[in-house]
Amino acid sequence: MSEAASELSVLDELPGDLMMWVLIISELLVFGAGLTAFLAVRVTDPVGFAEAQNLLNRTAAGINTIVLVTSGFLAALALPLREAGQNARARLALIAASLLGVLFLVIKGAEFADKAAHGINWESHAFFTFYYLLTGFHAAHVVFGVLILWLVAWRDAPRNIEVGAAFWHMVDLVWVLLFPVIYLLQ
Amino acid sequence: MKYQSQKIAYAYFGVALALFAVQILGGLLAGVVYVMPNTLSELVPFNIIRMLHTNSLIVWLLLGFFGAAYFLIPEESEREIHSPKIAYLQLIILVVGTLGVVVTYLFNLFEGNWLLGKEGREFLEQPKWVKMGIVVAALLFLYNVTMTVLKGKKTAITNILLLGLWALALLFLFAFYNPSNLALDKMYWWYVIHLWVEGVWELIMASILAYLMLKLTGVDREIVEKWLYVIVAAALFSGILGTGHHYYWIGAPGYWQWIGSIFSTLEIVPFFAMMSFAFVMVWKGRRDHPNKAALLWSLGCSVLAFFGAGVWGFLHTLHGVNYYSHGTQITAAHGHLAFYGAYVCLNLAMITYAMPILKQRDPYNQVLNMASFWLMSGGMVFMTFTLTFAGTVQTHMQRVIGDYYMDVQDSIAIFYWMRLGAGVVVFLGVALFLYSVFMPRREMVRPGPIERHRLEDDPDHIPAE
Ligand code: HEM
Ligand code: HEM
Ligand SMILES: [Fe+2]
Numbered sequence: 001m002s003e004a005a006s007e008l009s010v011l012d013e014l015p016g017d018l019m020m021w022v023l024i025i026s027e028l029l030v031f032g033a034g035l036t037a038f039l040a041v042r043v044t045d046p047v048g049f050a051e052a053q054n055l056l057n058r059t060a061a062g063i064n065t066i067v068l069v070t071s072g073f074l075a076a077l078a079l080p081l082r083e084a085g086q087n088a089r090a091r092l093a094l095i096a097a098s099l100l101g102v103l104f105l106v107i108k109g110a111e112f113a114d115k116a117a118h119g120i121n122w123e124s125h126a127f128f129t130f131y132y133l134l135t136g137f138h139a140a141h142v143v144f145g146v147l148i149l150w151l152v153a154w155r156d157a158p159r160n161i162e163v164g165a166a167f168w169h170m171v172d173l174v175w176v177l178l179f180p181v182i183y184l185l186q
Numbered sequence: 187m188k189y190q191s192q193k194i195a196y197a198y199f200g201v202a203l204a205l206f207a208v209q210i211l212g213g214l215l216a217g218v219v220y221v222m223p224n225t226l227s228e229l230v231p232f233n234i235i236r237m238l239h240t241n242s243l244i245v246w247l248l249l250g251f252f253g254a255a256y257f258l259i260p261e262e263s264e265r266e267i268h269s270p271k272i273a274y275l276q277l278i279i280l281v282v283g284t285l286g287v288v289v290t291y292l293f294n295l296f297e298g299n300w301l302l303g304k305e306g307r308e309f310l311e312q313p314k315w316v317k318m319g320i321v322v323a324a325l326l327f328l329y330n331v332t333m334t335v336l337k338g339k340k341t342a343i344t345n346i347l348l349l350g351l352w353a354l355a356l357l358f359l360f361a362f363y364n365p366s367n368l369a370l371d372k373m374y375w376w377y378v379i380h381l382w383v384e385g386v387w388e389l390i391m392a393s394i395l396a397y398l399m400l401k402l403t404g405v406d407r408e409i410v411e412k413w414l415y416v417i418v419a420a421a422l423f424s425g426i427l428g429t430g431h432h433y434y435w436i437g438a439p440g441y442w443q444w445i446g447s448i449f450s451t452l453e454i455v456p457f458f459a460m461m462s463f464a465f466v467m468v469w470k471g472r473r474d475h476p477n478k479a480a481l482l483w484s485l486g487c488s489v490l491a492f493f494g495a496g497v498w499g500f501l502h503t504l505h506g507v508n509y510y511s512h513g514t515q516i517t518a519a520h521g522h523l524a525f526y527g528a529y530v531c532l533n534l535a536m537i538t539y540a541m542p543i544l545k546q547r548d549p550y551n552q553v554l555n556m557a558s559f560w561l562m563s564g565g566m567v568f569m570t571f572t573l574t575f576a577g578t579v580q581t582h583m584q585r586v587i588g589d590y591y592m593d594v595q596d597s598i599a600i601f602y603w604m605r606l607g608a609g610v611v612v613f614l615g616v617a618l619f620l621y622s623v624f625m626p627r628r629e630m631v632r633p634g635p636i637e638r639h640r641l642e643d644d645p646d647h648i649p650a651e
Binding site: 018019023026029030033034037122129130132133 | 412415416419420423424439440441444445447448449451452455
């Protein structure tokens with residue numbers, strides 16, 4: 001085997017989908033543990049948690065939920081389109097999904113900025129420690145997910161699209177879990 | 187031995203094992219001081235003995251990793267090591283540095299000197315000039331093995347091994363940065379210590395285990411590689427932010443308590459995966475390799491690492507628990523079994539596998555080697571139990587009730603005696619190991635009838651390569 005060929009084979013054999021599943025399961029474990037811890041600490045101070053929660057902007061978060069779910073829907077369209085040979089449309093769906101991701105970040109950023117303007121930070125209350133940890137960590141994943149969507153829109157082999165969309169659905173799913181627990185649960 | 191330059195490993199393993207002996211003697215001495223506090227207190231104070239014990243541990247493990255790399259890379263890349271001369275130069279630098287360390291510690295030469303004096307951060311006490319020597323040696327090593335791999339065949343095993351070794355060297359650079367602010371000092375210190383043993387060393391561990399499994403069980407490379415990638419991903423995912431479990435009480439922001447607790451809990455996963463990997467490979471493998479002792483060490487490594495690092499680590503990693511147990515004998519119990527299971531056993535597995543090949547003889551007298559495994563491991567496990575008991579009592583008396591530190595120490599002296607006893611057993615195991623690896627030139631234990639029958643008649647029996 002020539003050197004170039006052997007080099008290729010190592011990269012080729014890198015099980016991207018397998019790795020993505022390892023990542024997705026790990027992420028779900030982390031967010032699951034974070035939410036569980038949140039709920040456990042909440043038991044010790046239900047009043048304080050409710051008061052702190054009332055300072056959140058539920059409308060913005062509600063809009064963000066719609067934004068992200070729509071984005072997930074668009075990302076899910078990409079694979080069937082690509083498999084039907086409609087490559088340009090598949091790319092469009094991925095880019096649109098990613099732009100909604102960016103919109104999510106803008107709204108989220110405004111929310112963070114508003115908290116900061118009111119002098120609220122992660123030390124203000126245990127509720128906010130979790131709020132910043134969980135939603136901040138999630139926002140970091142949105143950033144990462146947007147980059148992945150761009151990457152698979154560029155390198156648009158069906159397998160890549162599938163892996164990228166799987167990650168994006170995970171980001172989506174995590175938000176759908178965070179939103180009710182952190183913003184709504186009274 | 188397929189490649190001449192694999193011979194380099196022999197020199198590395200030799201020096202490593204010599205330091206291993208020093209480490210164990212240091213541990214024994216420290217254990218004696220614990221129960222007879224005035225032992226040698228004028229000549230060699232406890233802190234110096236402890237330093238020798240832990241530093242020789244780190245250095246011999248590193249030498250073992252280097253040796254393992256020089257042994258397995260030629261086979262994996264299918265070519266000779268780029269430059270054996272550089273490899274020996276690297277070893278000389280490391281030996282000189284080690285001797286310099288020992289002399290500096292023992293006689294406390296150059297106290298406070300910027301370049302020549304010891305630096306007094308646990309595991310990183312080496313004077314600056316030795317640290318620089320280590321960096322030079324690491325650069326030589328990385329140059330040498332990277333050139334070899336670049337020119338040869340690239341496999342998942344060598345890729346991961348190189349990734350681990352490069353990261354190991356880069357992280358060591360934080361050892362040079364020692365801010366006077368104690369909180370910052372600790373923060374960077376853990377960048378080296380934690381990110382080593384719970385991050386990049388795990389990559390080295392996984393790739394060496396994968397190599398051993400490939401050789402010993404004969405399973406397909408493809409299967410081994412899949413496992414390898416999953417283990418590595420899990421290790422990095424959990425280990426990097428897992429550093430947070432050392433930031434609970436050093437003055438770092440409070441959110442580390444949650445980040446550290448959650449991510450370090452996940453650190454159990456890669457250790458569990460490595461254990462499953464080893465057993466599944468043995469179960470699936472068809473090769474009947476004659477070096478049974480190497481297989482025993484490999485399996486023992488994965489199991490004891492899971493218990494020492496995974497289970498004993500988890501025991502005190504949640505911040506609610508660590509609030510009470512921080513810095514007690516529970517930490518020492520965990521430190522011992524984790525280092526022993528993961529990295530001592532790993533090196534001994536590799537050495538057990540490689541030595542007969544390096545000496546170009548059959549693996550004689552496996553029984554001796556295997557007995558040394560049980561002695562050493564039994565001793566370490568018992569030591570872990572005694573320290574865990576000691577730590578539990580200590581935590582309760584000192585942290586819950588609020589008794590004075592020294593009063594508590596007096597009341598748990600019995601455990602320290604038992605630890606010393608366990609240490610003696612470990613020492614015997616080490617002596618037996620060294621004997622079994624270096625001495626026998628012929629079979630002294632004749633195989634029994636069942637084994638003889640199997641060797642002669644079993645059609646599945648495939649001799650060693
Ligand atoms: C291969 C086996 C061994 C390994 C990997 C090992 C590793 C270590 C490590 C990592 C530490 C630092 C612990 C910490 O900072 O919490 C340590 C300390 C120590 N070790 Fe060992 N050790 C080994 C064998 C022994 C033996 C045989 C003895 C003999 C009794 C011993 C006695 C001690 C003592 C007394 C300390 C100091 C504990 C303290 O400061 O409270 N070790 N060892
Ligand atoms: C092979 C891997 C590992 C090794 C060699 C190792 C070794 C050590 C050592 C030597 C210490 C004492 C450091 C000091 O001097 O303060 C330590 C501390 C600690 N380790 Fe590990 N460890 C490993 C894996 C893990 C894992 C997987 C976990 C968690 C699940 C863990 C949790 C901890 C915690 C919480 C401490 C701090 C104890 C304290 O607060 O006193 N370790 N480890
Ligand atoms: Fe750690």
